[in-house]
Amino acid sequence: MEVGQPLSVIFWREVTKIQIEHVVEAYEKAINEDKIVGTKCLECKHVAVPPRPICRKCGSSDIEIVEVDPNGELITWTVIFVGPPTYEDRAPYIVGIVELENGERLTGLVDIPANELKYKMKVSATFDPEVKNAARLIWKSSE
Amino acid sequence: MRDVAIIGTGMTKFGNLGRVTSRELVTSAALEAMNDAGVERGDIDAVYLGELSGDIFEHQMHAAPGIPDYLGLENTPSTRVEAACASGGLSVMHSIMAVAGGFYDVVLATGAEKMTNLPTAHVTEALSMCADDIYEVSLGVTFPGAFAMMARAHEMEYGTTPEMRAAVAVKNHKNAMDNPNAQFHKEITIEKVVNSIMVADPLTLYDCSPITDGAAAVVVVPWEDRHKYEGPAVKVRSFAQASDTMSLHDRPVLTGFKTTQIAARNAFERAQLQPKDIDIVEVHDCFTIAEIMAIEDMGFFKKGEGGKVTLDGVTARDGQIPVNVSGGLKAKGHPIGASGVAQVVEITNQLRDRAGPRQVPDVNIGMTQNLGGSGSTIVCHILERGD
Structure with missing residues (x-):
């Protein structure tokens, strides 16, 4: 980590990257617990089901896994x-x-x-x- | 960029061909195409092979080098292209691009599949692997199943009946009667299609293309070099390709393919042509509903009218716009990787007045539409009669 760089930015990038590479795993983990999840785009708020690494609406990769109405x-x-x-x-x-x-x-x-x-x-x-x-x-x- | 010509065609008989390998089939089709074109073995700069899965059908990956190997073209570059059922169309497209870009002067575009080695359930499984493995295949979705869901959507939206779908099969079986290479030489009736066993409701056995072995090949050269060779040339006016989501459910419209619309529109724009300029078409009728959706999405007919015009004979060999005069995938057969190449073979021969008993008179411009997966890949070509 570079000295002087805000910790939160680096942390956030890392979290996002992890989510991008594990949207399928997130879906599988949730459905094995009787839940359906998607990805919510933190830029435009669109929710995609099944989860996707990049928002189809706006192209953002700032995403979070959210449970959806089944x-x-x-x-x-x-x-x-x-x-x-x-x-x-x-x-x-x-x-x-x-x-x-x-x-x-x-x-x-x-x-x-x-x-x-x-x-x-x-x-x-x-x-x-x-x-x-x-x-x-x-x-x-x-x- | 150079203009490109197709100067030779070849294909094997399509059907259950017994103990033979896909590389032998391609060798046979390629030799026929080379003889037709009048090119020597030493002229060939590169080979492309469209093949879905030598891996599963023949336990043979890395199939491309097998083609120059058997043709005696050792060390000639060879590339396998895989795009599900659009593998053949993309083999042709990449061959055209390589010649247009000036990288090669004589390219063999080939395609093949040897499918009958496996029982039907295993072929169904192999083909289903072209859908989304996680979100579709794991839930039992098959290709007849995916197209059945589209057929139902088309039926609900536009009132397309089983009889309209059956008319596609009846027409293509009739057309195949005059194609000696076709898998089926048997006319069928609408009643037979509608009453045959159900594969994936509402699609019956006769709504589906068969399991087939076969290969096809064309020779691609620069347009400016066409008179160096014997084969009468056909000019490549344009090509276009588009992709869509792996899963069918991720598309807002289930009654057609946005990919076909985009690829056709781009092909028309690049050629500065319109649907009304096309004299003859080969489309990807893997299922009867696929032909109906294709002729709508390409712009030949309004959305929802494809079934009706087929039933009315508008797309028959002597109709306003002949569709799948070769017999299509439905009756000529559908050796996956060969199908897209075989479409170009048919259109090329029609535009050279070499289609024998099924020759359509006065055809100058022809078009192909080759589909992969549940429309996740589409490639279109527009070809024009040469000088």
Whole structure:
């Protein structure tokens, strides 16, 4: 550390750099604790989900990890009949894209009968206790 | 920057080709292209290879040097380009850039994939690795699944029906009847597509392109050198490439590709052309919905009209703008890394009046659109009949 340089500036840069390199780890750590997190841009306040190293709106890398509301609306989905080997036993299974309350979107498995699925139905995030990391996300109906 | 010409084309038969390696397939396609162009082995300055994954399909990484090796061009620079299903298009684009920039005078742009070595579930897994591994693939998203979610969004937004999507498959299977290199020579009906087994709802088996082995190659030279060689030249008017987010959910619009819109617009601007100037198009119909979105996003039709115009025959071989006269990925086959090169092969041959029984009369300007991932990479080329 250079003598005379404000400690807070150096400290802040280091913290930011660490966050940039660990946004995926932050998401995984949170979802393993049944939480969904994003990154909040400290410049323009935009919240991105999943977390991103650089703000898409303003380009700032001054970010912090924040927990987000795990409720949203189903905007599209598919019933997959032919899956990869890791999912072969589960076929047919449903995946869908959900728009969260803050407008950000996430893909997840959908645990709702196919004939009950409808555009913009209310869903909330639940978490598969059998697996780790991003694969835990399962959307269930909250209607 | 120099203007660039394509002077030779070659491709193998597409299909399940049994015990053969991708480097043998590329050698065969490359020799055909070199003979067509009238270039000697010693003329080749560099080789590009578009290939998704020799790693997974053939347990062979570092595939590029295998091409000059088998062609007997030892020590010739070779580079593998990987951009999912757009690998071939980018192989051509980088070859053009290398010649345009004056670094090389004769470049072989090639592409290949040997996919049938693996069972379907493993091919599905390999292809899904082109999506976002953390936020999509870990949750079971497949490529048919990703395009199915877009097909549903397109259906909800514009009323695009299963029959409209099926019309893409029916047209492309019909077109492939006159392409001896196509994987399928079998006409199908709308009923057959709609009633075939579901792969990823709402996409059925016949909405999806097949698993294919094959290779394609073109010879790229400076426009000013075109008369040095035998092959009739086609002029490269422009090319353009764009990228988008790895995850589909990170895009505000799910009914098309901003990448296609940007790449097409830039290609048109660079060529000082408009969609109405294009006489023939090869687009990336990995799924039927992909062709519908492509012809809209490129500006040939208004957003939401792609399905209807296809059903009405506007994009048929004898229609207002013929789309995928080769049979497309859907019926010609989709050996991943070869597909983008094979699109350029088709357009080049159409513009040289060498497309045989499927020749479209009076075509002067043609265009390609090659897509990687769920549209995360797009590359377009515009080509013009030579002198």
